[in-house]
Amino acid sequence: MPRVLYIDDDEGLRLLTSRRLRRLGFTVETAADADSGVARLSEGGFDLVAIDHYMPGKTGLDALAMIGALASPPPVVYVTGSEETSVAVAALKAGATDYVVKTVGDDFFDLLASSFRQSLERRALLAAKEEAEQALRASNERLAAMVKEANHRVANSLQILSAFVNLQASAVGSDEAKSALRDTQQRIAAIAQVHRRLYNSDVVDTIDMAEYLLQLSKELEATWSTPKSPRTVDFTAEPMRLKTDRAVSLGIIVTELVGNACKYAYGEDQAGVVRIRLVKEMSRFHLRVEDDGPGVDLGAKPKGTGVGTRLIRAMAQSLGAELEYGGGPGARICVTAAL
Structure with missing residues (x-):
């Protein structure tokens, strides 16, 4: 069950939210203000946090900024009143993944649970995407390293071959043979230099x-x-x-x-x-x-x-x-x- 922290200064609503969301598949813990809530979040272990906007001392936006400063902040669902669209927009711009309008009745808890699930699914998708991108980057780095090493080995092999041709040229007596071997050596050098450049370059194609x-x-x-x-x-x-x-x-x-x-x-x-x-x-x-x-x-x-x-x-x-x-x-x- 996902572990959720619900931050709200209304003790009765905290208790009711905790009970109802447990029935909907969440483990819920609560906090009465921004400071105590962020302190609990800093200990880790929470999959998601919901924040009410109006609280004594620091508002939900203040809490959102404090959560954003944590090393690994969980997704945040912002809770606002029905006439506070501008507050909801400000929360989304500040990093909240979603917002839910606070109402009286069961619809509020159903909407809150739905928003939690969507936020968690979005976080899981982003995590999977980042993991796939990291794996792809690592694979590309390994492939580039293998290609550079292959070019290095080819360049070395061609250098050895060129040395063999040079030895053969020094051993033959015919000027025509010497000229032909020298031409061959130049052809080898032209190819070897390509591989040397590929080995010394970050661009391998x-x-x-x-x-x-x-x-x-x-x-x-x-x-x-x-x-x-x-x-x-x-x-x-x-x-x-x-x-x-x-x-x-x-x-x-x-x-x-x-x-x-x-x-x-x-x-x-x-x-x-x-x-x-x-x-x-x-x-x-x-x-x-x-x-x-x-x-x-x-x-x-x-x-x-x-x-x-x-x-x-x-x-x-x-x-x-x-x-x-x-x-x-x-x-x-x-x-x-x-x-």
Whole structure:
């Protein structure tokens, strides 16, 4: 049976209310004024409290404010006279869950019991809602932590794989094999960097492309530059975010295009610049990679293995992107796709 505290200065009404509400399924205790009632509430154990408005010393509104200051206040049903609508509204604004007009007769006790049940049901629903939300937040936090840990492990595994490829490259004698393994290492690095960023970010489903491609550009510049043939990668981008899989596809495209420009646009003893521009237009993005070399001859036989070209086309297809090639002087490749 719900335990209710009824606060009213009318001793006869307190006694009558206590008896009648017991018959209606409530355990009722009473208090004669605001101070004694709030003191009993502070001891805990009550599921609900009903307060009369007019009491000596402190009114029901005063008691309502005192109850609201408790650590875990129970729901409050406010009892007013028939002509005191403004008082009832003030009580509801102050935190009361319901109000009942005090009348003579059995209807008052039936209405009071009904209001008690509704207030308790509302409190139970709110408690269940809060519990469900807390469980959902905890589940989301666990899931986010698992995803971050997975990204951390993937990034570490890719780093180990990159080290193995590097060891293999140092062991082979063929320049063609060394070049192919170096290309593979760059592709691995492009993917690994996505997972490193996901691990270090609070957002686990999208990537900040400006930051990602800027760091990737720096790594590509360091990889392809030598003292005799320095390569500069000039990168600018507008802020945008892409889903993780789309970020990986675009990162591989950038890796291949920059690698091709660094290998084929400039001579071995020649400095060179590769320009990368990423812009957003409405719901689409445009990536442009340019160099100052002789340009692209689409009909010519590939200078390398052709794997890079096939990768670019495959990644563009996964993005649903359009590829455009501009001829010399200088090569210009544009990738356009939806965000």
